[in-house]
Amino acid sequence: MKVVTRFAPSPTGYLHIGGARTALFNWLFARHHGGTFLLRIEDTDRERSTQDAVDKIFEGLKWLGIDWDGEPVFQFARMKRHAEVAHKMLAEGKAYYCYCTPEELEEMRAKAKAEGKPMRYDGRWRDRDPKDAPAGVKPVVRFKAPREGVTVIKDHVQGDVTFQNEQLDDLIILRSDGTPTYNLSVVVDDHDMGVTHVIRGDDHLTNAARQTQLYLAAGFEVPEFAHIPLIHGPDGAKLSKRHGALGTEAYADMGYLPAAMRNYLLRLGWSHGDDEIISTEQAIEWFGLDHVGRSPARFDFAKLNSLNGHYIRNTPDDELLQAALPFITKHAGRAPSEAEQAKLKAILPAVKERAKDLNELAEAVLFLFAARPIQPDAAAQKHLDDAAKARLRKVSEALQPLNEWTAASTEAVVRNLAETEQVKLGQLAQPLRAALTGRTVSPPIFDVLAVLGRDETLARLADAAGA
RNA sequence: GACCCCAUCGUCUAGAGGCCUAGGACGUCACCCUUUCACGGUGAAGACACGGGUUCGACUCCCGUUGGGGUCGCCA
Numbered sequence: 001m002k003v004v005t006r007f008a009p010s011p012t013g014y015l016h017i018g019g020a021r022t023a024l025f026n027w028l029f030a031r032h033h034g035g036t037f038l039l040r041i042e043d044t045d046r047e048r049s050t051q052d053a054v055d056k057i058f059e060g061l062k063w064l065g066i067d068w069d070g071e072p073v074f075q076f077a078r079m080k081r082h083a084e085v086a087h088k089m090l091a092e093g094k095a096y097y098c099y100c101t102p103e104e105l106e107e108m109r110a111k112a113k114a115e116g117k118p119m120r121y122d123g124r125w126r127d128r129d130p131k132d133a134p135a136g137v138k139p140v141v142r143f144k145a146p147r148e149g150v151t152v153i154k155d156h157v158q159g160d161v162t163f164q165n166e167q168l169d170d171l172i173i174l175r176s177d178g179t180p181t182y183n184l185s186v187v188v189d190d191h192d193m194g195v196t197h198v199i200r201g202d203d204h205l206t207n208a209a210r211q212t213q214l215y216l217a218a219g220f221e222v223p224e225f226a227h228i229p230l231i232h233g234p235d236g237a238k239l240s241k242r243h244g245a246l247g248t249e250a251y252a253d254m255g256y257l258p259a260a261m262r263n264y265l266l267r268l269g270w271s272h273g274d275d276e277i278i279s280t281e282q283a284i285e286w287f288g289l290d291h292v293g294r295s296p297a298r299f300d301f302a303k304l305n306s307l308n309g310h311y312i313r314n315t316p317d318d319e320l321l322q323a324a325l326p327f328i329t330k331h332a333g334r335a336p337s338e339a340e341q342a343k344l345k346a347i348l349p350a351v352k353e354r355a356k357d358l359n360e361l362a363e364a365v366l367f368l369f370a371a372r373p374i375q376p377d378a379a380a381q382k383h384l385d386d387a388a389k390a391r392l393r394k395v396s397e398a399l400q401p402l403n404e405w406t407a408a409s410t411e412a413v414v415r416n417l418a419e420t421e422q423v424k425l426g427q428l429a430q431p432l433r434a435a436l437t438g439r440t441v442s443p444p445i446f447d448v449l450a451v452l453g454r455d456e457t458l459a460r461l462a463d464a465a466g467a
Numbered sequence: 468g469a470c471c472c473c474a475u476c477g478u479c480u481a482g483a484g485g486c487c488u489a490g491g492a493c494g495u496c497a498c499c500c501u502u503u504c505a506c507g508g509u510g511a512a513g514a515c516a517c518g519g520g521u522u523c524g525a526c527u528c529c530c531g532u533u534g535g536g537g538u539c540g541c542c543a
Contacts, residue, residue, distance in 0.1 A: 010543045045542055075543095102541080109540090116468035118539040140541055158472065167470055167539095175541040182543050205471065206538045229473075229536085236535065264479095267492090271480055274491040293480075295473045296536060303479065303493045313506075354505040364504090414502090429502035441504045 003035025004196045007061075007068070008075075008186070010042040011053035014247025015060030017299065018201060018231045018239060021265040025228060026199045027066045028266070028287040038193055039068035043076045044185055060248035065258050065280065073193060075185055082180035082188045085218055086141050086173045094217045095173060097139035098125040099132075121169040123147075141174035143184075143214060151209045156226040156289040158202065163209040171210055187211050191220040199289070202227035226289045229269060229296040239299060255327060255358030257315065260308040268297045277310060309356040317348045320361075327362040332369040343368055347451045350443035367437035368451065373463035380434035384464060388431035392465035394421065395428055396458060405454045407446040414446070435464035 005026040009019050030037035041057070043049040061068070089095040098121075105121070112119045126144060133139065146165045153161045173184040180188075186207075190198060198208075205227045215222045233239045251261055263278055270293065272278065272286045312320065321344060328344070329335045336344060344365060355361035367374075376384060384392075398417045402409055414432070418425045429445050436448055436457065449457050 008543090012543080042543060048542075105541085112539090113468080118469050120469095120539085161471065163471075169539095172541055177541080179541085181541070186543085201537090202472070203537055204543095207543095209471090227472090232536075234478080238536085267479065269479085274481060276479090276492050293473095297480090298478060300478050300493070306493055309506090353507095356505095411502090418502095424502085426502050433503060439503090443504085445502060 001196060003030055003033035004038065004194050005030040005035065005199055006038040006040050006190070006193060006195050008040040008042050008189075008200070009057055010045060010048075011050060011057060012045065012048040013053055014056045014249065016239075016247055017251075017265070020060060020064060020248055020261075021231060021268060022200055022228065023061060023066055024064065024262060024265050025226075025270070025287075025292070026197075027068075028283055029197060029199060029289065030069075031284045032287045035196075036069045037067075038070060038195070039072040040189060040193070041072055041074050042182070042185070043074055044079070044180070044182065046076070049076075056247060056249065063248055063252055063258055064262060073189065075189060078185070078189060078192075079180060081192065082185045083174060083178060085188050086180060086184060089143070089173070089217060090141060093144070095141050095143050096126060096170075097130055097133070098142045098170075098172075099134055099137045099139045100125065101137065118167075119169075120167075121171075123170055126170060138176040140172045140176050142170040143173050143210075143217065145170050145210075145213055151212050153205070153208045153212060153225055155205075155208070156197075156224060157229075157292045157294060158205065158227055161205065161209075163206070165213075168210055168213070173214075183207060183210050183214060187214045187218065187220065190223060191215070191218070195223055197224045197226065199226040199228065202229050226292065228292055229294060231268060232296045232298045234298055234300065236298060255360065255362075256304065256308050257311045257323065257358075259315075260304070260311040263311070264304045264307050268299070269293045277307075305356045312352050312355055312357075312361065315352070317345055317352075320352060321345055321348060324358050324361050324365075327358040328365060331359070331362040331366055334369075336369070340368060343451045347443055347447060350447045354443070364443065367439065367442065367448070370438065372459060374435070374438040374460055376434050376438040376464075377440075379440045380438050383430045383434040383440065388427075388434075389465040391421070391423065391428055392431050392435055392461055395432060396461045396465065399454075399458065399461075402454070405450070407444075407450040410449045411446040431464075432461075436460050 007019075007023040007026050009015065009023075015023075027037045029035075039061070041054055043054070058072075086095060090097075100121075108122060109119045121142070125142070145168055149165050151163045151165055151168070153163075155161055171183060172181050174180055208225050208227065212222055231239050248261075259280070262280055262283070266278060266283055266287075267276065270287070271291055278286070315323070321341070325336070347365060347368070351361055351364045355364060395414060395417060398413050399410060402413060414428055415425060418428050430440070433440065433442050433445050433448070436442075436445070436452060442448055452460070
């Protein structure tokens with residue numbers, strides 16, 4: 001059997017991190033089995049669905065490197081087909097018109113609440129003659145759900161989950177305006193699209209029971225289910241915005257690499273022994289539903305950062321520079337020139353060891369763009385007292401006659417000076433760092449000298465020490 | 468509240484009855500490397516929620532308790 005999976009977000013906001021993981025799992029599962037991964041936009045809620053959200057979903061998936069097969073299906077466009085299935089069920093006596101008013105339903109809801117029971121439609125129109133219909137009331141169509149027995153979901157993650165049918169009421173499949181509701185649409189679409197494996201958040205577990213009944217009633221084959229646990233915030237509660245329930249574009253803006261994000265999301269709720277760093281190719285080869293965890297995982301920025309640092313360090317310089325350029329432009333306030341890009345590339349190997357995200361990387365490289373005279377920050381200023389300035393003048397003098405200007409040659413000069421002056425290397429290096437970068441933290445100082453070049457180095461030294 | 472799901476270090480997890488003196492990773496701490504910060508290396512602290520069973524033997528199986536989560540819309 002060819003595997004067909006799908007990701008079916010509703011376009012009511014950005015593609016958040018939980019959705020991204022659901023998409024990733026579906027994608028991985030399909031790719032692993034050489035199957036098909038489809039995208040369906042569930043835009044039947046006309047009030048809340050927006051084109052902007054649709055675009056954000058596309059962009060988010062693309063950013064993550066998740067590609068889908070064929071054209072996306074827009075659920076709203078398939079409304080007629082959904083209604084057709086509902087009418088067929090009506091004709092077959094598997095569904096019926098219900099003339100309950102919203103007030104009556106509200107009453108039922110209140111009563112249920114008072115009794116501490118879940119809201120359950122009492123089925124008052126289930127077997128009633130439509131001739132009793134009150135005039136002027138537009139009916140909804142309800143599914144005639146089985147009242148006895150059980151519905152069992154054979155879930156690949158949760159195992160067999162049994163629901164008593166009496167717990168499930170007659171759900172509305174067609175609204176009073178004739179439009180289909182979610183559960184019906186999902187069932188018809190998944191069937192029509194040939195979806196074999198429904199992998200989604202476990203907030204849909206109860207829906208799976210209702211949907212199973214619908215599949216059976218419609219004469220459709222029930223797909224395989226896999227309900228994966230939701231991602232929680234660091235406090236164990238539902239993921240909130242300040243806890244990471246952000247859109248993928250927010251993570252892009254924070255300077256996370258898609259590869260790191262993929263790896264992080266993959267390991268959140270799935271494992272392959274002790275493996276932590278898993279390439280996408282490897283993930284496709286290894287991924288399966290059998291190792292998806294059953295308990296909700298908490299989102300942890302610390303681990304994401306660590307992973308991101310790893311991927312930054314291991315990204316080839318050219319590629320990393322391209323990814324970092326927008327961030328550098330943002331932080332520097334202007335786009336780097338050709339010449340500056342060459343310098344950027346030269347310092348990148350040293351800088352990428354020390355950045356956990358692209359913003360940090362851009363920050364670390366900012367000294368290249370700083371206009372003279374450099375404005376040292378408070379910490380750096382402490383390394384530029386009179387004694388330090390005097391030492392810097394000596395460094396400057398020693399550096400002047402140097403022919404070949406490289407990290408190695410400048411280092412040799414400064415080390416030599418430290419020896420003759422009887423000072424620790426750090427006593428020269430820290431003031432140098434402060435004078436050249438305006439910071440106390442920077443890439444290795446002789447790498448800084450090398451990229452800055454002789455003229456700029458000497459000029460900055462003169463600014464700081466009056467040399 | 469009802470129904471359903473879940474439960475191993477702070478966090479992500481390995482663990483399919485003896486391999487467990489419970490392993491790895493992130494984080495934390497210490498030391499080493501070192502011109503700063505990182506990286507890297509070495510090491511330390513740190514968990515089977517609790518109570519009953521089943522078994523010669525339970526982290527692993529069963530039941531209960533507790534705790535957490537999800538769902539209860541003419542939303543998706």
